Amino acid sequence: MKKIKQRGTDIEIYLRSILHKSGFRFGSKNDKIIGKPDIILPKHKTVIFTHGCFWHGHKSCRKGKTRPVKNVEFWNDKILRNKKRDSLVKRQLKRDGWKVVTIWECEIKNPLKLTKKLNNSLTK
Numbered sequence: 001m002k003k004i005k006q007r008g009t010d011i012e013i014y015l016r017s018i019l020h021k022s023g024f025r026f027g028s029k030n031d032k033i034i035g036k037p038d039i040i041l042p043k044h045k046t047v048i049f050t051h052g053c054f055w056h057g058h059k060s061c062r063k064g065k066t067r068p069v070k071n072v073e074f075w076n077d078k079i080l081r082n083k084k085r086d087s088l089v090k091r092q093l094k095r096d097g098w099k100v101v102t103i104w105e106c107e108i109k110n111p112l113k114l115t116k117k118l119n120n121s122l123t124k
């Protein structure tokens, strides 16, 4: 398993096409924003992160709970650190007035539900 942090992943590409179809205007990555969110919607003052279920330890799905058989401690530690960083980033962004939406890898399997989630998050 590679240690490289995934960027520009399938989730992100897919998410962009859904947002586009739903008529949302969005910008690409902006290094000035904390945590480098994957998608930025300035009009909605919203940032979106796409998270791989394994790497970010998604609580609600199987993939997020699965660990490789070897080096379990290493992976637990790594994923825990990712999660801690995620929540720190999220807190800081909220403090700066951003709304933060997290889209999980497993959520793209259900486009209807995902579109609904996006619409709910972005129109409120």
Ligand SMILES: [Zn+2]
Residues within 6 Å of the ligand: 053, 058, 060, 061, 062, 063, 064, 104, 105, 106, 107
């Ligand atoms: Zn998941």
